[in-house]
Amino acid sequence: MKGKWINSPYTFALGMFAMMVPSQAFSSFYSYFYVEKLGLGIGLATLARMIFLIWDAVNNPLFGYWSDRTNTRYGRRRPWVFGSIPLFMLAFVLVFSPPGGLSENGLFVWFLVTLILYEAVATVLWVNYGALLPELFRGDRIRAKASAIQQGYQVVALLIATALSPMIYAAINFSNMAIVYACVFGIFMYICMMNVQEKKETNVGEPLKLIPAFRETFRNKKFWVFNISNSFAQTVNGLVSSMIPFYAKYVLHISEAQVAILMASVFVSVIPLVFVWYWIIRTMDGVKAWRLSLIVYGISVIPLWFGYDLISGVAAGIAVGFGLAGFLVTPAIVGGRIIDEDADNTGLRREGIYTAVSGFITRSSGLISALAFFVVGLIFGYQSGDNPGSDPESTFRYLVSVVPLCLLAISVIISFTIKFKFKEPLRGDYDHEQKINHQL
Numbered sequence: 001m002k003g004k005w006i007n008s009p010y011t012f013a014l015g016m017f018a019m020m021v022p023s024q025a026f027s028s029f030y031s032y033f034y035v036e037k038l039g040l041g042i043g044l045a046t047l048a049r050m051i052f053l054i055w056d057a058v059n060n061p062l063f064g065y066w067s068d069r070t071n072t073r074y075g076r077r078r079p080w081v082f083g084s085i086p087l088f089m090l091a092f093v094l095v096f097s098p099p100g101g102l103s104e105n106g107l108f109v110w111f112l113v114t115l116i117l118y119e120a121v122a123t124v125l126w127v128n129y130g131a132l133l134p135e136l137f138r139g140d141r142i143r144a145k146a147s148a149i150q151q152g153y154q155v156v157a158l159l160i161a162t163a164l165s166p167m168i169y170a171a172i173n174f175s176n177m178a179i180v181y182a183c184v185f186g187i188f189m190y191i192c193m194m195n196v197q198e199k200k201e202t203n204v205g206e207p208l209k210l211i212p213a214f215r216e217t218f219r220n221k222k223f224w225v226f227n228i229s230n231s232f233a234q235t236v237n238g239l240v241s242s243m244i245p246f247y248a249k250y251v252l253h254i255s256e257a258q259v260a261i262l263m264a265s266v267f268v269s270v271i272p273l274v275f276v277w278y279w280i281i282r283t284m285d286g287v288k289a290w291r292l293s294l295i296v297y298g299i300s301v302i303p304l305w306f307g308y309d310l311i312s313g314v315a316a317g318i319a320v321g322f323g324l325a326g327f328l329v330t331p332a333i334v335g336g337r338i339i340d341e342d343a344d345n346t347g348l349r350r351e352g353i354y355t356a357v358s359g360f361i362t363r364s365s366g367l368i369s370a371l372a373f374f375v376v377g378l379i380f381g382y383q384s385g386d387n388p389g390s391d392p393e394s395t396f397r398y399l400v401s402v403v404p405l406c407l408l409a410i411s412v413i414i415s416f417t418i419k420f421k422f423k424e425p426l427r428g429d430y431d432h433e434q435k436i437n438h439q440l
Helices: 014-037 042-069 078-095 104-136 140-194 210-218 221-252 256-281 286-300 302-306 310-329 331-346 351-363 365-380 392-415 427-439
Strands: none
Touching (some): 014 042, 014 104, 014 140, 042 104, 042 351, 078 104, 104 140, 104 331, 104 351, 140 256, 140 286, 140 331, 221 256, 221 286, 221 331, 221 351, 221 392, 256 286, 286 302, 286 331, 286 392, 302 310, 302 392, 310 331, 331 351
């Protein structure tokens, strides 16, 4: 019975659930905790955030490079993940557990040090876990299935971390909430990794040194076109989710209590819709499915322009959920094929460095989102809730619909700037895919 769950997409996706619960709680509440609850100055908090982003830019590709060069009898990725589990739990708890009585400078130092520690360990986890998907699951269909299940688990984790966290920290404080989430992470991540068995790769080349490894990655045109295209779509993910509360207030004119319903219309609908996209992907080439998902995502944000109350907003939110579901599932297919092709060219499986660089590119999309907010706000005069300008409704209609449509149009155009022609999977990889599908 145990063998059934080895390298099963269902047990592998538990790792996504495990990491997303604390990660989403961290990203949603760490600034609020330090600035609003502990009184850290906004300037110092921003400075820490900038240093945090610089550190993130440096450590992502380095950890990916080191992961690719690891070779133990327990695998390449699993030792990194197992070693990081207790460190991540500790770092996450420390972020939300500063000692009492610290001065503002002391609080800033604690904030900065724990951020850097948290980011380092989180990067090790995300890089190595992310590298396992294209390594374990070979073939478009099984990668699509694994990605769909992952995204379903991710949305459940996102809902837990965003909806339950305010109730939990109100009842038991932030530090104890962090302990609870750290334990949830530890349990599910351990179950996930105990059911992972890495393939023994027969690399035909010597491991690349640091500079050649980066050079080989950076000159891969398919990789850059794919990730730059995805970065614009990823910007839409963050922009739409962050604008929904403003959209609800200024466009739909609904109460704060009803915002949760609007959010749920987007994110809860994603769970079944990712499996609809899995069915669509089974009928076409993976690259075509990826491009189709970008086009559908662009169309799906148009109904948001026409929202005017809760019901119309929920209907538009479900439409966005369908577009979002496609974008969440399909990139894993194309990304996996790019890594497979690189392995054919270099004789090396280098999932780590590709996953790391991809992760940094997509996370940097937050800068585009911030710039869009600033520019549109400047055009319509929106400055803050205290000074929303003369036409805040137009501000957020544009930010939630027109700007995302334009960004996704750019994403689609970029996706057509290069031909993504890949070799057919090796017979061994096809047999591996068929075997897993048969198990499922």
